Each structure stands twice: as structure tokens, then as C-alpha cells.
Amino acid sequence: MFVSLNEFQQEWKQEASLTGKILNTLTDESLDQSVALDHFSLGELGWHLSQAIYGLFSAAGLKFEGPERGAGVPESAKEIADVYEQISSNLLRAAGEQWTDETLKQSITVFGRETTIHGIMRFVIQHQAHHRGQMTVLMRQAGLVVPGVYGPSKEEREQIGK
Numbered sequence: 001m002f003v004s005l006n007e008f009q010q011e012w013k014q015e016a017s018l019t020g021k022i023l024n025t026l027t028d029e030s031l032d033q034s035v036a037l038d039h040f041s042l043g044e045l046g047w048h049l050s051q052a053i054y055g056l057f058s059a060a061g062l063k064f065e066g067p068e069r070g071a072g073v074p075e076s077a078k079e080i081a082d083v084y085e086q087i088s089s090n091l092l093r094a095a096g097e098q099w100t101d102e103t104l105k106q107s108i109t110v111f112g113r114e115t116t117i118h119g120i121m122r123f124v125i126q127h128q129a130h131h132r133g134q135m136t137v138l139m140r141q142a143g144l145v146v147p148g149v150y151g152p153s154k155e156e157r158e159q160i161g162k
């Protein structure tokens with residue numbers, strides 16, 4: 001549970017930089033990689049992270065600029081990474097301006113589910129980590145070198161072992 005806004009902002013910065021590591025490793029050619037035809041592709045998952053940040057925090061009452069309305073998944077990996085970085089910093093700024101430590105305890109209903117502002121913060125972080133995990137598998141299938149997230153990746157471990 002986040003008891004202070006600063007605590008969330010610090011954790012978000014760390015998590016966003018981990019997500020940035022993943023998104024900045026994607027290539028345009030890798031975006032179509034998926035486990036099976038009717039599953040999310042790597043590009044869709046990357047784009048979904050920005051949409052989820054915007055969708056969930058907007059539903060929680062935060063006013064900030066998100067991805068363009070109705071915009072489809074960009075064909076450029078760089079654009080997916082750039083939009084994520086922009087939305088992530090918009091989120092941090094808006095939360096700092098519009099919310100206080102007190103706000104975090106407010107009860108809210110988001111998509112029919114009763115929660116609190118701090119509950120949404122935790123949910124968005126966990127949701128993002130969940131999809132990042134899926135993405136690293138698809139990245140390996142696409143032949144990309146996977147960066148470590150909460151610990152070294154296979155490639156990084158091999159590098160250390162040398």
C-alpha cells in the first residue's frame with residue numbers, strides 16, 4: 001500500500017525505467033511476434049502498457065494526456081517506446097499536481113470494481129510487470145537479446161560468467 005505520493009513516484013520511476021529497457025530493445029520487425037495467431041503480439045502488448053496507464057488512471061480521476069484516441073498500434077518500435085515515456089512522465093507530473101498523500105486513501109470505483117487510488121497505483125504496476133514478463137518470452141522467440149528486469153537475463157548471466 002502506498003501511504004505517500006512520493007513513495008509511488010519513486011517506485012513508478014524505477015518500474016518505468018525497467019519497462020523502457022524492454023520497449024527500447026524492440027525492433028520494428030519483432031512487433032508481430034506472438035505465441036499464436038489469436039494472441040497479443042509483442043507490439044500490441046507494448047502499446048497496451050501505455051493505454052492501460054492512461055485508461056486506469058483516467059478512470060481514477062487523474063487528468064493527463066494519453067495516447068491519441070483510437071490510435072492503432074504503431075508500426076514503429078521507437079514510437080511505442082517514445083509514447084510510453086511521454087505518458088509515463090505525464091502521469092508523474094499530473095499525480096504530483098493533482099493528488100496528495102491524503103488522496104491516496106480515497107475510495108473509487110474503477111470499471112465496476114471498488115478500490116482506492118493507492119489500489120489503482122499498485123494494480124497498474126503489477127499489470128505492467130505481468131505484461132513485461134509475457135513480452136520477454138516473445139522477445140526471445142523473436143531473436144532479440146532480452147535485457148534483465150528484476151535480475152540478470154540469460155544473456156547477461158552468460159556475459160557475467162565469461
Ligand code: NI
Pocket residue numbers: 048052127131
Ligand atoms: Ni492487460
